[in-house]
Amino acid sequence: xxxxxxxxxxxxxxxxxxxxxxxxxxxxxxxxxxxxxxxxxxxxxxxxxxxxxxxxxxxxxxxxxxxxxxxxxxxxxxxxxxxxxxxxxxxxxxxxxxxxxxxxxxxxxxxxxxxxxxxxxxxxxxxxxxxxxxxxxxxxxxxxxxxxxxxxxxxxxxxxxxxxxxxxxxxxxxxxxxxxxxxxxxxxxxxxxxxxxxxxxxxxxxxxxxxxxxxxxxxxxxxxxxxxxxxxxxxxxxxxxxxxxxxxxxxxxxxxxxxxxxxxxxxxxxxxxxxxxxxxxxxxxxxxxxxxxxxxxxxxxxxxxxxxxxxxxxxxxxxxxxxxxxxxxxxxxxxxxxxxxxxxxxxxxxxxxxxxxxxxxxxxxxxxxxxxxxxxxxxxxxxxxxxxxxxxxxxxxxxxxxxxxxxxxxxxxxxxxxxxxxxxxxxxxxxxx
Amino acid sequence: xxxxxxxxxxxxxxxxxxxxxxxxxxxxxxxxxxxxxxxxxxxxxxxxxxxxxxxxxxxxxxxxxxxxxxxxxxxxxxxxxxxxxxxxxxxxxxxxxxxxxxxxxxxxxxxxxxxxxxxxxxxxxxxxxxxxxxxxxxxxxxxxxxxxxxxxxxxxxxxxxxxxxxxxxxxxxxxxxxxxxxxxxxxxxxxxxxxxxxxxxxxxxxxxxxxxxxxxxxxxxxxxxxxxxxxxxxxxxxxxxxxxxxxxxxxxxxxxxxxxxxxxxxxxxxxxxxxxxxxxxxxxxxxxxxxxxxxxxxxxxxxxx
Numbered sequence: 001x002x003x004x005x006x007x008x009x010x011x012x013x014x015x016x017x018x019x020x021x022x023x024x025x026x027x028x029x030x031x032x033x034x035x036x037x038x039x040x041x042x043x044x045x046x047x048x049x050x051x052x053x054x055x056x057x058x059x060x061x062x063x064x065x066x067x068x069x070x071x072x073x074x075x076x077x078x079x080x081x082x083x084x085x086x087x088x089x090x091x092x093x094x095x096x097x098x099x100x101x102x103x104x105x106x107x108x109x110x111x112x113x114x115x116x117x118x119x120x121x122x123x124x125x126x127x128x129x130x131x132x133x134x135x136x137x138x139x140x141x142x143x144x145x146x147x148x149x150x151x152x153x154x155x156x157x158x159x160x161x162x163x164x165x166x167x168x169x170x171x172x173x174x175x176x177x178x179x180x181x182x183x184x185x186x187x188x189x190x191x192x193x194x195x196x197x198x199x200x201x202x203x204x205x206x207x208x209x210x211x212x213x214x215x216x217x218x219x220x221x222x223x224x225x226x227x228x229x230x231x232x233x234x235x236x237x238x239x240x241x242x243x244x245x246x247x248x249x250x251x252x253x254x255x256x257x258x259x260x261x262x263x264x265x266x267x268x269x270x271x272x273x274x275x276x277x278x279x280x281x282x283x284x285x286x287x288x289x290x291x292x293x294x295x296x297x298x299x300x301x302x303x304x305x306x307x308x309x310x311x312x313x314x315x316x317x318x319x320x321x322x323x324x325x326x327x328x329x330x331x332x333x334x335x336x337x338x339x340x341x342x343x344x345x346x347x348x349x350x351x352x353x354x355x356x357x358x359x360x361x362x363x364x365x366x367x368x369x370x371x372x373x374x375x376x377x378x379x380x381x382x383x384x385x386x387x388x389x390x391x392x393x394x395x396x397x398x399x400x401x402x403x404x405x406x407x408x409x410x411x412x413x414x415x416x417x418x419x420x421x422x423x424x425x426x427x428x429x430x431x432x433x
Numbered sequence: 434x435x436x437x438x439x440x441x442x443x444x445x446x447x448x449x450x451x452x453x454x455x456x457x458x459x460x461x462x463x464x465x466x467x468x469x470x471x472x473x474x475x476x477x478x479x480x481x482x483x484x485x486x487x488x489x490x491x492x493x494x495x496x497x498x499x500x501x502x503x504x505x506x507x508x509x510x511x512x513x514x515x516x517x518x519x520x521x522x523x524x525x526x527x528x529x530x531x532x533x534x535x536x537x538x539x540x541x542x543x544x545x546x547x548x549x550x551x552x553x554x555x556x557x558x559x560x561x562x563x564x565x566x567x568x569x570x571x572x573x574x575x576x577x578x579x580x581x582x583x584x585x586x587x588x589x590x591x592x593x594x595x596x597x598x599x600x601x602x603x604x605x606x607x608x609x610x611x612x613x614x615x616x617x618x619x620x621x622x623x624x625x626x627x628x629x630x631x632x633x634x635x636x637x638x639x640x641x642x643x644x645x646x647x648x649x650x651x652x653x654x655x656x657x658x659x660x661x662x663x664x665x666x667x668x669x670x671x672x673x674x675x676x677x678x679x680x681x682x683x684x685x686x687x688x689x690x691x692x693x694x695x696x697x698x699x700x701x702x703x704x705x706x707x708x709x710x711x712x713x714x715x716x717x718x719x720x721x722x723x724x725x726x727x728x729x730x731x732x733x734x735x736x737x738x
Binding site for chain 1: 488490491492493571575576595597598599600684686687688689700703704705706707
């Protein structure tokens, strides 16, 4: 480059530009500075929707949903789908950035409340008083309310957890669905005597969290749902005698678990179930997304067996939906979109595009109508209490402590005392954050 | 530097025209990248160091706790495991890839028919990303995967194992794909080094009646010293930043048995959202990497002089 060609003015502009660029980098790199809401308003009223629903069917269902909203006239929305794991680790960054996505998919309850407490979520209490949201059940209203009493979430669909099996297999083996723990143990015995591995798990290869379902269910059947939630909130200790009881019960079932349970991802474990290598599996309905269509009709489930009849029968029914960033520059448009997402039209549109196993939250929206979904809907709607799942009733940060403790228990059940002491110590670090 | 200072002084006194000895555009070419580097590299690094002195969940403002994170590290058993595993990784992955890479290079250095095919075959794994490599190996390590099936097939059924799910085998099972990929790379470095040795040295040795072993010990190995410095630096850097293959295969599990400092740093920071403690771990990794490499390189270059 010839220096003679650059006039002083040009140079100044160049350097000023470079300086501005550097300053912009400084601002964006400045992770420790607290972000302000930003007062500049964008001219376009397009609402950005950040979605973690990245599996093919769910992604295309979301695309249909946004297209349907854009067809209505009025404000427009734009979908940005992010791989689930990336979304999870980036969520705090999304919410604290100066220019956040307007609407995000995520979970209600304890998880949403964590962000609401830090004033990161938009208060949408007003849209809950009108339209179809006003007709939602009290349980849903409670689930979507933060600890300060504001509604910060709009639920869209839920799924349920149960012990899944193949109808044809149970018929072939001549066995029935158990309702109590003793019947369940007897069933396991029968299956084992027929050379079948009774219980599949799928807590290996990155899906260790699946084991938490066993902990959740045993705890809510033995100590009750409220104790479970309190435990996950740090109000009890993981080395309490109540928690020991959970593992005593689990130890009774351990001989019936697939020895490869901690080596297989849940997708491989469900394949083992569908290929008749295991008898049953405690899993959420989402696994059916990957099951061949002709097998889904053969699937059935039963409620996790009753252990103590005095304890009310809570079920795990994790809800999915949306919250909006408190820093959104399109408050009105976001609220319009959120109210619409709660309608029968929106929830049925989503369900038609997806695998159809989940259940719409809107009480008037039709589910896919298969016997399996009807049974699942009845299970959740008749349950006296609903829990979400380990990480949703506590936090994503606490989940790795459970993964470590539970996989260790499955491998070395005799070391339960030291496992629970370590778990409590690790959890304490998260709670004291 | 002296010119720069002198020019700068004159600029401040005398004005624009006399500064032409160092044209401002040249200064800009130095300063602008420095500015960019400063903002994008040094500033985040310094901030990482500052964060290591705080307690931070990624959302609330960081809370300054001084050396609290480092004090916690002293009593953190998982951190101890991660350090031990990292040292083991450095020794096994680093040592074996150097030895096997050198072995492969010695074996494949002579131009024979078909040698190109073997070189290409050994180098091929380098082409794949480690994550892709890990996924292929994950399928092989499955309870009913290729490795267990082969073992049962040849009558060694008693050796079948959930390789990645057993704390006794997980770390070693993860090292294998990392080695599989690294050997080809190290081999190429050594092949280049071997090509640079003067053939006259070997001829002279032959005339003196030196055996193959003596030629290796007294000619090949000493002549490869400069390549060794490169190989060792590469291996140490690769060992300390090994993350992808472990994360893809075991995520440091089962229960931290294959935890390296890098995976522990990632899971603490981004899974448990303890970004202060995670930053402290990152500082430890940096100090270790920098310390090991700097001390080695200083020694290597001193010897070279």
